[in-house]
Amino acid sequence: xxxxxxxxxxxxxxxxxxxxxxxxxxxxxxxxxxxxxxxxxxxxxxxxxxxxxxxxxxxxxxxxxxxxxxxxxxxxxxxxxxxxxxxxxxxxxxxxxxxxxxxxxxxxxxxxxxxxxxxxxxxxxxxxxxxxxxxxxxxxxxxxxxxxxxxxxxxxxxxxxxxxxxxxxxxxxxxxxxxxxxxxxxxxxxxxxxxxxxxxxxxxxxxxxxxxxxxxxxxxxxxxxxxxxxxxxxxxxxxxxxxxxxxxx
Numbered sequence: 001x002x003x004x005x006x007x008x009x010x011x012x013x014x015x016x017x018x019x020x021x022x023x024x025x026x027x028x029x030x031x032x033x034x035x036x037x038x039x040x041x042x043x044x045x046x047x048x049x050x051x052x053x054x055x056x057x058x059x060x061x062x063x064x065x066x067x068x069x070x071x072x073x074x075x076x077x078x079x080x081x082x083x084x085x086x087x088x089x090x091x092x093x094x095x096x097x098x099x100x101x102x103x104x105x106x107x108x109x110x111x112x113x114x115x116x117x118x119x120x121x122x123x124x125x126x127x128x129x130x131x132x133x134x135x136x137x138x139x140x141x142x143x144x145x146x147x148x149x150x151x152x153x154x155x156x157x158x159x160x161x162x163x164x165x166x167x168x169x170x171x172x173x174x175x176x177x178x179x180x181x182x183x184x185x186x187x188x189x190x191x192x193x194x195x196x197x198x199x200x201x202x203x204x205x206x207x208x209x210x211x212x213x214x215x216x217x218x219x220x221x222x223x224x225x226x227x228x229x230x231x232x233x234x235x236x237x238x239x240x241x242x243x244x245x246x247x248x249x
Contacts, residue, residue: 039085039111040157042205052117053086053110057153061238062092065152065184068235068243072180075099077147080173082135082166083154087115090130091122093150100148101126105133107140135165147175152184155220156202159211164223171227171248179248181229186241187217195240217244 039045043057073079076099084090084104094102104115104127112130119127134140135154149170155163170181186198194202198214205212221231224246233245 039106039108039114040083041085041153042157045086048117050117050121051113052121053114055086055088058086058088058092061152061184061241062089064237065089065243066093066096068237069093069097069150069182072182072233072245073097073100074147077101078145079103079148079150080142080146081105082133082149082151082169084115084130085111085153087111087118087130089152090115090127091118091124094124094127095122098126101128103128103131103142103146105131107132107134107137135169136162138165138168141169142173144173145175146173146179148180148182149174150182150184154185155183155187155215156185156205157212159209160215163215163220167223167227167229170224170229170246174229174248176228176248181224181246181248183220183244183246184237184241186214187220187244188214189217198240217242220244221246 039053041055041057043055045053045055047053078101079093081090081102081104084106087104090102090104094100102124106112106115109132112132115127115130131142132140133142135151135158151166154166170179173179174181186201188194188198188202194214202214205214217234221244224231228249229246230249231244232247233243235243235245237243
């Protein structure tokens with residue numbers, strides 16, 4: 001129901017902004033050490049008149065991700081989202097999970113403005129103001145406790161220290177025991193042949209930045225374990241993506 005409502009509203013917005021919106025591919029390194037104003041994504045984003053950004057990829061994968069979140073998030077609790085980007089995931093999931101308090105975050109001021117714009121459009125009262133959190137910079141991390149951390153499509157579009165920071169942060173702020181970390185994106189797996197599309201994607205990422213690239217799932221799980229997080233579930237997702245779930249012990 002939310003998705004249909006949002007898409008109707010979005011189509012209306014786009015029709016109003018013909019010739020005004022700025023459609024471009026935004027490659028940013030803002031999260032991890034360069035400019036802080038643009039949104040790091042490989043997707044082509046469209047800017048709506050109120051400053052909200054819309055991402056085709058976020059719209060495509062929202063339903064599949066939400067299905068997993070519904071099955072594993074507590075009915076009531078707090079979620080910290082890392083690298084929220086446009087904010088479409090935040091408002092979609094928060095609206096569908098009204099018992100959850102959703103705190104988005106992104107080091108990009110442009111992303112945070114988009115998150116705020118989406119929250120106002122959708123009227124999701126359980127979406128908190130976005131934090132200027134940088135996974136690789138501990139000085140930006142919150143000190144509170146959360147029941148869940150969620151992060152989509154960050155580990156491969158960032159240097160490895162960002163994933164190290166993500167796990168360190170999860171070990172600090174997730175409720176103990178049982179706090180949940182949920183990751184979404186493509187990964188390498190020793191026991192599963194790499195899909196040709198993922199192999200090409202990996203090559204493309206490394207050509208853009210040698211520090212980027214698909215991470216090895218076993219290395220991610222070992223890093224998580226070193227911060228008190230046990231791998232509990234691997235879920236195959238559309239387009240050769242995975243959702244990886246970890247629990248704080």
